[in-house]
Amino acid sequence: MDSGALELCCMPRDQSDSDINGDGKWRRWQQLPRSPFTRLDVTSYAVHSDGETILFSTNGDNGSATFAFDTRRFLWTRLGEWSLPFAGRGHFDSGLHALVGLDSENLGYLFACDVPSTNRRCPVPAWKRSKKKVFRESPADRHVGATLVYMGCRRNFCLVECVSVEVKENNADQMLLEKPGGVPQRSRYMYRLMTFTLKYDKMDNLRVKHGRVQYYKVPKKATTDFVCADPVAFWL
Structure with a gap:
C-alpha cells in the first residue's frame, strides 16, 4: 500500500507458473x-x-x-x-x-x-x-516511542520502547539515576525491550505477566526522529 496505490507481488509457486520468465524470480507487481x-x-x-x-x-x-x-x-x-x-x-x-x-x-x-x-x-x-502498563514508569526514562512485536507463540509479546535516559557523569554507559548520588550530565536514546505474556484472569480481566527486560544503546548515527518514534524490530 502506497499513496494512491494498492499493489501485490507474489512469490512463484513453481517453475510452471505462467507469470514467471523461467528464472524463478518473483512475479511483477499487480495493481489491485x-x-x-x-x-x-x-x-x-x-x-x-x-x-x-x-x-x-x-x-x-x-x-x-x-x-x-x-x-x-x-x-x-x-x-x-x-x-x-x-x-x-x-x-x-x-x-x-x-x-x-x-x-x-x-x-x-x-x-x-x-x-x-x-x-x-x-x-x-x-x-x-490491560490493568497494568507495559511502559516503564521511571523518572530516569522519558518515553519517546514504542512498537509491539508478536513473537509467534501464544500470548508471547515483546515491547520495543525507545526512551531518553539521563546518564551520570561517573559512568556514561550505565543508567544509575535509580541509585542515589551522581549528577545528570546528558541524555542518550536507549531501546528498552520487555518480553511478556498476556492472559485473562478469573475475573476475565486482561493481565500482563512481565518477563525479561533489557536495554540497548541506539547508535548516534541511527538517532533520527523516525527511528526513535517508531522503533523497528524483527522476530525470526
Whole structure:
C-alpha cells in the first residue's frame, strides 16, 4: 500500500507458473482495486485470524470507519463506522483469540479486541484494556516511542520502547539515576525491550505477566526522529 496505490507481488509457486520468465524470480507487481480511503487516514491495521484478510481503521473527514480487504478475491468491504481500539499495528493472538495492540490515548496500556466478521457490516467488537502498563514508569526514562512485536507463540509479546535516559557523569554507559548520588550530565536514546505474556484472569480481566527486560544503546548515527518514534524490530 502506497499513496494512491494498492499493489501485490507474489512469490512463484513453481517453475510452471505462467507469470514467471523461467528464472524463478518473483512475479511483477499487480495493481489491485484502489482503497476506499486515503492512506494517511489509517489509524490502525491488522491481519485477520483467517490469515487472508487485512483490516484497516481510518479517521478522515467523514469520521471513523473500518474496512476489510480480501487478499484472495481482491475485494473491499466496509465493516462499519467504528475504529479498532488500538493504534498502529495489531497482532492476532490465537490463545486469546483477539487482536492485540497499544493504546494511543493512554500510553502504556494494551488492548485485546474481539475479531470482527469480515464479509458484512458488523457492530463494534468488544475489547478489554490491560490493568497494568507495559511502559516503564521511571523518572530516569522519558518515553519517546514504542512498537509491539508478536513473537509467534501464544500470548508471547515483546515491547520495543525507545526512551531518553539521563546518564551520570561517573559512568556514561550505565543508567544509575535509580541509585542515589551522581549528577545528570546528558541524555542518550536507549531501546528498552520487555518480553511478556498476556492472559485473562478469573475475573476475565486482561493481565500482563512481565518477563525479561533489557536495554540497548541506539547508535548516534541511527538517532533520527523516525527511528526513535517508531522503533523497528524483527522476530525470526
